[in-house]
Amino acid sequence: MEFSEHIKTANVEDVVLKLPFQPPMRGTLCVTGHHLLFSDRAEEREWQLLLLLRNIDAVEKSVENLLGYPQHPKAGQSQRTTGSSGTIIIKCKDLRILQLDIPGMEECLNIASSIEALSSLESITEMYPFFHRPRELSLNDPWGLSSPEQDYVQTERLWDRWRLSKVNSDFSVCPSYPGAMIVPRTVDDDALVKAARFRQGGRFPVLCYCHHRNSMVIMRCSQPMTGANRKRCREDELLLQAVIDESELGYVIDTRSAQQAQQARMTGGGFESKSFYRPWRRIHRHMERGKVLQESLIKLVEACGDPSHNMDRWLSKLENSKWLSHVHSALSTAGLVAECVERDGHSVLVHGSDGTDTTLLVTSLAQVILDPASRTFRGFLQLLEREWVQAGHPFQQRCARSAHSHARLRQECPSFVLLLDCMWQIWRQFPLALEFSEALLLRLAQEAYASDYGTFLCNNEQERCTLGVKENTHCLFQFLLRCSEREKYINPLYEPTELAIWPSVQPQSLQLWTGLFLRWTEHAETMAEAREEIWTIIKEHRERTGAEETTHTPPTHRDTFTAVENLMDELTIL
Amino acid sequence: MEHIRLPKVERVQLLDRGSSRRAQVGTLYLTASHTIFVDNETEVCSEIWVLHSLVCNVEKQSVTAFGYPLLIQCKNFQVIQLIIPQENDCNDVLMSLLRLSRAKRYEELYCFSFKPNIDKAERDQAWDFIDLRAEYSRMGVPNKLWHVSPINREYRVCDTYPTDLFVPKSATLPVIVGSSKFRSRGRFPTLSYYCKETQAAICRSSQPLSGFSARCLEDEQMLEAIMKSNPGSRFMYVVDTRPKLNAMANRATGKGYESEDNYTNIKFQFIGIENIHVMRNSQQKLIEVSDLRSPSMGEFLLGLENSDWLKHIQTILTAGKFISKAVAEEGVSVLVHCSDGWDRTAQVCSVACILLDPYYRTLKGFMGTYLCDRMAFPYRYSHLDEDPKEVSPVIDQFLECVWQLMEQFPCAFEYNERFLISIHNHIHSCQYGNFVCNSEKERKDLGIREKTHSLWPHMWKNKSDFVNPLFRPDHSQTQGVLRPLTTPYCFKFWRGLYNHFDRGLHPRQSVLDCLMAVKEETQQLEELLAVCEIIRLLRSKQCHPEWSDVNCSANSPQDYTGGILSTGPKDWPVQQRETESTELSLFGDATKSSDPDNSDQESGVADFSCHSSSGGDSFPSEDSVKDADSDEAAFNTA
Secondary structure, eight states: OGGGGGOSOOEEEEEEEEOTTSOOEEEEEEEOSSEEEEEEOSSSSOEEEEEEGGGEEEEEEEEEEGGGOTTOHHHHHHHTTTOEEEEEEEEETTSOEEEEEEESHHHHHHHHHHHHHHHTOOOGGGSGGGTOOOTTOOTTSOOSSOOHHHHHHHOGGGTTTEEEEOTTTTSOSOTTSOSOEEEETTSOHHHHHHHHHTBGGGOOOEEEEEOTTTOOEEEEOOOBOOTTTTOOOHHHHHHHHHHSOTTOOEEEEESSOHHHHHHHGGGTOOOOOTTTSTTEEEEEOOOOOHHHHHHHHHHHHHHHTOTTSOHHHHHHHHHHHOHHHHHHHHHHHHHHHHHHHHTSOOEEEEEOSSSSSHHHHHHHHHHHHHOGGGGSHHHHHHHHIIIIIITTOOHHHHTSSOTTOOSOOSSOOOHHHHHHHHHHHHHHHOTTTOSBOHHHHHHHHHHTTSOSSSTTOSSSHHHHHHHTHHHHSOOHHHHHHHOTTGGGGBOTTOOOOSSOOOOOOSGGGOOOOHHHHTTTSTHHHHHHHHHHHHHHHHHHHHHHHTOOOOSSSOOOHHHHHHHHHHHHHHHHHO | OTTOSOSEEEEEEEEOTTOSSOEEEEEEEEOSSEEEEEEOSSSSOEEEEEEGGGEEEEEEOOOOSSOEEEEEEETTSOEEEEEESSHHHHHHHHHHHHHHTSBSSGGGSHHHHOOOSOOHHHHHHHHTSSOHHHHHHHHTOSSSSEEEEGGGGGGSSOTTSOSOEEEETTOOHHHHHHHHHTBGGGOOOEEEEEOTTTOOEEEEEOOBOOTTTOOOHHHHHHHHHHHHTSTTOSOEEEEEOSOHHHHHHHHTTTOOOOOTTTSTTEEEEEOOOOOHHHHHHHHHHHHHHHHOSSOOHHHHHHHHHHHOHHHHHHHHHHHHHHHHHIIIIIOOOEEEEOSSSSSHHHHHHHHHHHHHOGGGGSHHHHHHHIIIIIISSOOOOOOBSOOGGGOOOHHHHHHHHHHHHHHHOTTSOSBOHHHHHHHHHHHHHOOSGGGOSSSHHHHHHHTHHHHSOOHHHHHHHTHHHHBOTTOOTTSTTTSSOOOOOOSGGGOOOOHHHHTTTOGGGSOSSOHHHHHHHHHHHHHHHHHHHHOGGGHHHHHHHOOOOTHHHHGGGGOOOOOSSSSSSOOOOTTOOSSOOSSTTOSOOTTGGGGGGOSOOOTTGGGGGGGGGTOOOSOTTOSOOGGGOOOTTOGGGGGSOO
16 A cells, blocks of 8 residues: 555554543554554553544644753653653544653654644545445445435425526536535526526525424625626526515525625625615625634634633633634524524525625524534535535535644634534533434544544545545444434423424523533543433433333433323233 | 602613713613613613612712713622712602611511511521531531530520530530630630541630730630530641731730640741731722723723732731641641631631531531531621721622632532632622521511521522532542642632623623533433333423523624723623522623613714823823824824
């Protein structure tokens, strides 16, 4: 395998591994094409660490000749034979930081450079998902949870006014859209092609959600290319007109400030002007994107990683990172969209400039607020698949590097992490409304950056097709759903509600997601105990009710009422 | 009551603080103990009762088109905004409330007129609910090293101390008397907590009158006696909870701190907890931050930082951690003092006790710390209309420390957040006699035991509301010493207390309620399965737990537009009557207010563009677009 040329030293003995809040461990370190393997055989119970190299964000190395520096007498004693040693600090994309003390300067440098080279390989087909072959999974298993075709067929309320268009089946109309999309019935494929030419990256307006209560819709697209000359596109205007009845009103939620939208015209972009899109009202809600968001994440992680500072510096750093402000604006914009749909009964079109980041953030959060189906375990994964994976969020670019990287930023942006954070905030405020738990959000935050599965590979469906991702990798979502450990992703308190769940967006109500950002601190331990205790209580309850626990649909406590009632009926008959 | 100038005002508006547009119209009543607002417009008659003793500030604000606004701020952080149509009425209400809310004598406090339906025997029994002696004997004293000294009978040595005081057996009467003369206000070192396992003790006192060089042999002997009562250790800590600078400044007035040169075998330590004046200002700033209407994230966080409040909490917890570590791990006794030994000292000792002893993390135990630490060695409460400079948030800080610990150790406490908030409310409301007066002597003189009622049996009776469903006596967190983290990110803003009455800010579904209901049901089921004969009976009892309704409260859109479009339901019961269920109904009552309010619908969307709290220049102000077709004129903010 070609990886071997990057591996200068494959094995080192007598390495000391230091993980946060754990005693140091001594063992063997091994570098393979995709993994860093550390095994500690000294103790009775064998302990291993298997780290995906892709998960490594930054490597910091320092070597020293210990004989020359007598200030480390203790370390020196054991190392005296080699005379030199090195330390590698590995900072992971899941925010964990590990330290490896490696005897021998040369070995240390070799290991460090191998890790650096292998963790930043850019060829997608060389990445681990293409090699991950667990025994219990087969490549013939279904890949993905659903498709636009299935969504359309299953949603009866769409049939009347909407149709499925396969105009993009060869990805020629819009390279970042999937092959099929749901569009107004009255608009033909030729018009779609023309409308696509008028939208940045060809992302013409498509349906993403139809509200079950009033059939109002949420659509998304990219900015119109009006440019400085106020160009128009008849087809684009008709497409939007076809969405709503003449008497109705629709809202365009632009995730840029009015000023930014205005400036976009200088570079060929723009916004829907009222005179040409009569029934549509435009509202601007500024949301940060791209580099600003990435830097925000970097600052936040840095603040969380420094436990030495005092209270003042902590709060200023937290404030200065602006991360919670981004959470605030994402949730409040999504709330606004949901409010337009549910309370005011209007359809909404969401876009920013590219329509691949803030747009998806807003549309998916609005759906969680409105749609009970997207709050189930399966439903949420389907939402992510539809609104992020298929809708063309460029995961490959956005998640190439995370908060620790020293590399120059390119297209990195934690839009997806921001979504997960917002989901966490919603869960905090509605702890019974989501079927899945915080653990799922954490798992997803990790998988988006480094994964055994192919789900988050590539930037869009076209790339996935070209590289044969679906044929040659396993699907994360399918795996999570069939996972024998499903229980750890389930919210024991889940209690479905048909109602919209409106999160509070006041600063007092939004909190730092300690589960993610302080995940590798002592803080996490007692929280895990509390979670276990909740499970214990729920399980005790289930045992009493005699409800049979099936692997696929563990009974909610609502179900157990009926069980109780049945039992009581039986007993009364007796 | 002669203080009520106007018993009733009609057509008063009660403003919803979440939204300036929404108001209820109703009748305002002033009674001897309460201000009552009755909403007579909505079908569901809603009432708000506010105890006069909870009111800390009444302000008349500048006149509006609707009438004369009156702002009532309460000690439990409730804020009520009324608009009274007539100026005369407004003045009368203002004057009455100002007088009613500021008791001039203890006898005017509500606890003296609060008469629940309890007979005398029951009342006496209630006061014996927690027994100080039993509490000490649980700790393991008296024993061969510690005993009760009769020295303070009739409060001869120190009138702010109780009569029963534990001191080392080896300390003779002359030593104690000598020591008390060398201590500010005569508050000589006495036992606060005794650790059976290590034989180490926490003692407390006031500062010594050392000035720049004064010494007192008896005081030195007193400390020596304390140290020697812990046979295993060769030194003891003396912890001065003040910042060093403050302590040094006190030397100029003949007070000060112990010198390691004069006292043998002490290790002296400053902790640096600020005085009550700094704390009061800090809390004031915190309250202002929590009162901000739709602040941006930045405003909120910077305001929180500028208040320094969490920093103070951190310092107090760090001090408690230091003491608990000394006692439990090093087995070294500690003497704690500040200036007079009743603010910071009591606070820090109580925190240390909670960390040290799992018993104080139970309901009964918490009431015990209260009795030992607060009642016998009181804080300076300010229930009377006295110098506002003496008002101190010490007790709030103590409760907050416990809350911060609960957040860190969710399974370690038998009681829940509601319990703390309820106690906070009772401390300030004076409905029960427990928190009135500043010393045992004052309490005896006033006849608190005879004339008022005790809170604890009442809380105990309702304990099912106050238990933490995650608590398990056999849990690892529950046992042993708590070792909290004191890194800054572990300290959070206590929304539950400071924004208690801003319902929209709290989680819409409560894990607490859900788990409590589930647990209760599990228990019910157990009984059900065991005794088949009583099925019918149980069936009639079988009710759906409360939490099944909690979901309903989901359906109320939040304020995404910054205060313009608020949709808080109108009839949120801000405070219930003073009946048995005063215990703040906030969480449980969610069902009442579940109906979404649609009155905004017709005007709805125009508001989206008005204003947003998302911060900075990012508002959706279409008007800033200098666009030729300036299309969205309709959306411009008025």
